[in-house]
Amino acid sequence: KKIYKIAVIRGDGIGPEIIDEAIKVLDSVCAKEDFELRYEDYLMGGVAYDFKGTPLPDETIEGCLKSDAVLFGAIGGEKWDTLPREFRPETGLLKLRKALGLFANLRPTAIFDELLDASTLKPEVLKGVDLLVVRELIGGIYFGEPRGNDGFKGYNTMVYTKPEIERIAHMAFESAMKRRKMVCSVDKANVLEVSQLWRDTVIEVSKAYPEVTLSHMYVDNAAMQLVRNPRQFDVILTGNIFGDILSDEASMISGSIGLLPSASIGGKIGLFEPIHGSAPDIAGQGIANPLATILSASMMLRFALGETKAADRIELAIKKVLHDGYRTKDLANYGAKEVCSTTQIGSIIADYT
Amino acid sequence: KKIYKIAVIRGDGIGPEIIDEAIKVLDSVCAKEDFELRYEDYLMGGVAYDFKGTPLPDETIEGCLKSDAVLFGAIGGEKWDTLPREFRPETGLLKLRKALGLFANLRPTAIFDELLDASTLKPEVLKGVDLLVVRELIGGIYFGEPRGNDGFKGYNTMVYTKPEIERIAHMAFESAMKRRKMVCSVDKANVLEVSQLWRDTVIEVSKAYPEVTLSHMYVDNAAMQLVRNPRQFDVILTGNIFGDILSDEASMISGSIGLLPSASIGGKIGLFEPIHGSAPDIAGQGIANPLATILSASMMLRFALGETKAADRIELAIKKVLHDGYRTKDLANYGAKEVCSTTQIGSIIADYT
Ligand SMILES: CC(C)[C@H](C(=O)O)[C@@H](O)C(=O)O
Numbered sequence: 001k002k003i004y005k006i007a008v009i010r011g012d013g014i015g016p017e018i019i020d021e022a023i024k025v026l027d028s029v030c031a032k033e034d035f036e037l038r039y040e041d042y043l044m045g046g047v048a049y050d051f052k053g054t055p056l057p058d059e060t061i062e063g064c065l066k067s068d069a070v071l072f073g074a075i076g077g078e079k080w081d082t083l084p085r086e087f088r089p090e091t092g093l094l095k096l097r098k099a100l101g102l103f104a105n106l107r108p109t110a111i112f113d114e115l116l117d118a119s120t121l122k123p124e125v126l127k128g129v130d131l132l133v134v135r136e137l138i139g140g141i142y143f144g145e146p147r148g149n150d151g152f153k154g155y156n157t158m159v160y161t162k163p164e165i166e167r168i169a170h171m172a173f174e175s176a177m178k179r180r181k182m183v184c185s186v187d188k189a190n191v192l193e194v195s196q197l198w199r200d201t202v203i204e205v206s207k208a209y210p211e212v213t214l215s216h217m218y219v220d221n222a223a224m225q226l227v228r229n230p231r232q233f234d235v236i237l238t239g240n241i242f243g244d245i246l247s248d249e250a251s252m253i254s255g256s257i258g259l260l261p262s263a264s265i266g267g268k269i270g271l272f273e274p275i276h277g278s279a280p281d282i283a284g285q286g287i288a289n290p291l292a293t294i295l296s297a298s299m300m301l302r303f304a305l306g307e308t309k310a311a312d313r314i315e316l317a318i319k320k321v322l323h324d325g326y327r328t329k330d331l332a333n334y335g336a337k338e339v340c341s342t343t344q345i346g347s348i349i350a351d352y353t
Numbered sequence: 354k355k356i357y358k359i360a361v362i363r364g365d366g367i368g369p370e371i372i373d374e375a376i377k378v379l380d381s382v383c384a385k386e387d388f389e390l391r392y393e394d395y396l397m398g399g400v401a402y403d404f405k406g407t408p409l410p411d412e413t414i415e416g417c418l419k420s421d422a423v424l425f426g427a428i429g430g431e432k433w434d435t436l437p438r439e440f441r442p443e444t445g446l447l448k449l450r451k452a453l454g455l456f457a458n459l460r461p462t463a464i465f466d467e468l469l470d471a472s473t474l475k476p477e478v479l480k481g482v483d484l485l486v487v488r489e490l491i492g493g494i495y496f497g498e499p500r501g502n503d504g505f506k507g508y509n510t511m512v513y514t515k516p517e518i519e520r521i522a523h524m525a526f527e528s529a530m531k532r533r534k535m536v537c538s539v540d541k542a543n544v545l546e547v548s549q550l551w552r553d554t555v556i557e558v559s560k561a562y563p564e565v566t567l568s569h570m571y572v573d574n575a576a577m578q579l580v581r582n583p584r585q586f587d588v589i590l591t592g593n594i595f596g597d598i599l600s601d602e603a604s605m606i607s608g609s610i611g612l613l614p615s616a617s618i619g620g621k622i623g624l625f626e627p628i629h630g631s632a633p634d635i636a637g638q639g640i641a642n643p644l645a646t647i648l649s650a651s652m653m654l655r656f657a658l659g660e661t662k663a664a665d666r667i668e669l670a671i672k673k674v675l676h677d678g679y680r681t682k683d684l685a686n687y688g689a690k691e692v693c694s695t696t697q698i699g700s701i702i703a704d705y706t
């Protein structure tokens with residue numbers, strides 16, 4: 001019987017509650033597919049700062065590095081927003097991404113037919129949308145040097161080298177090969193030199209994937225096109241900050257923001273997390289929607305552990321739960337037959353797997 | 354009788370056609386309000402490169418500087434996209450903004466009830482949206498040094514100094530005082546030092562406007578909130594690249610992208626232009642929608658020349674034209690009683706003023 005080690009980072013706000021449900025569901029599929037998951041908890045974010053004085057203790061990095069995958073909830077909250085940058089929850093997450101070499105963030109935006117109405121976009125615009133944002137995650141303006149703020153002048157550097165662009169471009173083209181074989185690379189090459197290098201390099205890499213159709217779009221236009229006609233996209237390939245903005249926009253368009261998982265990969269082990277935040281305002285009330293985290297757990301099974309059948313079980317269970325009308329409070333207005341608490345819906349999904 | 358000098362930059366693609374209609378309408382209101390406009394044509398963009406070897410000839414800058422306002426169509430086209438950066442149409446526009454000191458770009462997004470259906474967003478989400486993006490236009494990553502691309506490493510610098518942030522913040526707060534008295538400042542202060550300085554400075558400036566409510570939003574969240582609930586915004590204050598992305602997103606959400614004007618101000622003279630691009634694919638066919646340019650001309654009358662009554666005449670005429678069911682081809686599916694060519698709709702608006 002296979003045994004995997006999972007590093008679990010609950011984090012702040014609703015993080016702990018939604019992770020509990022993901023583990024509940026994971027345990028139920030393990031039993032059915034005959035493998036075992038051993039969980040180790042690690043601290044990151046505000047809670048790590050509170051207990052250890054740093055948002056990313058060394059033992060968290062070490063713990064992740066000796067695991068097979070990392071399952072992560074969410075971090076952050078107003079409470080820590082005024083701390084010096086080095087102590088903020090976000091800094092912990094950025095450092096962990098870097099330490100684990102997670103250069104690729106994959107964010108699929110699929111539409112669940114049951115939740116079509118939850119979007120502010122018209123259903124006829126949404127129907128059939130199925131896109132994947134491939135975001136570079138450990139370069140660009142997030143990590144570029146020099147950077148600073150002396151109270152008179154603030155500055156950051158958006159920088160990419162060719163090898164950094166090449167590896168994320170390969171990731172995007174490989175993803176496209178398993179999908180509809182289209183890559184749209186998003187940049188601001190009409191203004192930025194770093195984008196010109198980005199575009200030139202993506203074109204070079206594309207030569208290795210003759211079956212994939214490559215297009216280019218300026219980031220301002222991409223922000224428009226996601227609203228105008230999101231169906232036109234298959235894989236969107238872009239840098240760190242543009243990807244941050246566009247993937248959040250895409251997720252909101254889907255109307256399914258409480259259901260969207262993400263995978264950060266490229267290093268030795270992958271990290272899997274919902275795309276939504278820590279929602280401190282509803283933490284501890286039992287109303288958080290754990291579906292995005294449960295789907296992240298499914299991505300973990302599929303991409304990090306190769307446990308495809310178990311991953312399929314979870315995805316099917318979620319489809320069935322939606323179809324049968326179980327909803328958490330955030331989706332109570334969209335086809336709910338029964339409004340469930342966080343733990344209730346977790347249990348139903350576990351049963352359905 | 355007052356005489357104003359207007360520098361006219363037709364530019365590329367549909368630029369010349371839409372400017373012609375704006376001038377037609379301006380001439381008709383001049384006659385009615387008893388002032389005179391004297392137009393001088395100047396070259397910028399691809400056409401300037403073709404004729405003069407540079408996208409921004411010196412005489413264009415000089416001509417603009419001795420005018421009372423600049424009316425601008427649009428620039429750019431695939432034809433020039435592969436030129437070295439210094440020769441590209443966009444570089445001309447960026448240099449002109451800098452040369453004229455146009456640090457503030459104001460982009461109002463209002464919804465025309467007649468065109469509610471043209472948006473991909475649901476009408477109930479759109480109804481009543483009335484927001485203004487105040488974008489810093491001659492700083493940030495567009496102009497920051499150092500910048501470069503040696504084929505292995507590409508880099509740009511996002512930089513702001515306190516005085517640069519102060520002046521655009523004042524502009525936003527002053528705009529808000531004439532509106533619903535809310536400013537939402539958008540940044541990425543959880544990651545970027547330059548955004549931290551931005552946020553700190555905006556907070557300082559806000560003290561001079563006790564009646565205005567200030568909030569802060571991360572740019573990824575702002576991209577979501579524009580889709581989720583655009584009505585929550587009054588004035589959005591942000592830097593150059595975030596403003597580029599968010600104002601385009603906001604304009605597409607409105608469904609009225611062919612109707613949205615913009616004003617670039619802050620220097621000695623203002624520049625007024627539609628927010629849409631040069632649409633080379635439809636140039637010369639007589640189907641371009643000139644309404645955004647005509648509304649830009651109205652903004653010019655109001656903000657640069659103080660000819661409020663003439664500006665009102667244009668806005669009323671446009672409302673009437675929409676109400677009466679005249680539409681250009683792009684809006685043929687949204688309440689058209691008669692589909693008009695570019696020159697036809699220009700003439701009807703001129704008549705209606
Ligand atoms: C929390 C923040 C630092 C982070 C980011 O900007 O990368 C988040 O927005 C995300 O997209 O994962």
Ligand SMILES: CC(C)[C@H](C(=O)O)[C@@H](O)C(=O)O
Nearest residue numbers: 190191220429443446447597
């Ligand atoms: C053409 C381009 C350089 C320009 C910009 O990015 O500022 C345009 O997108 C705009 O918003 O006016």
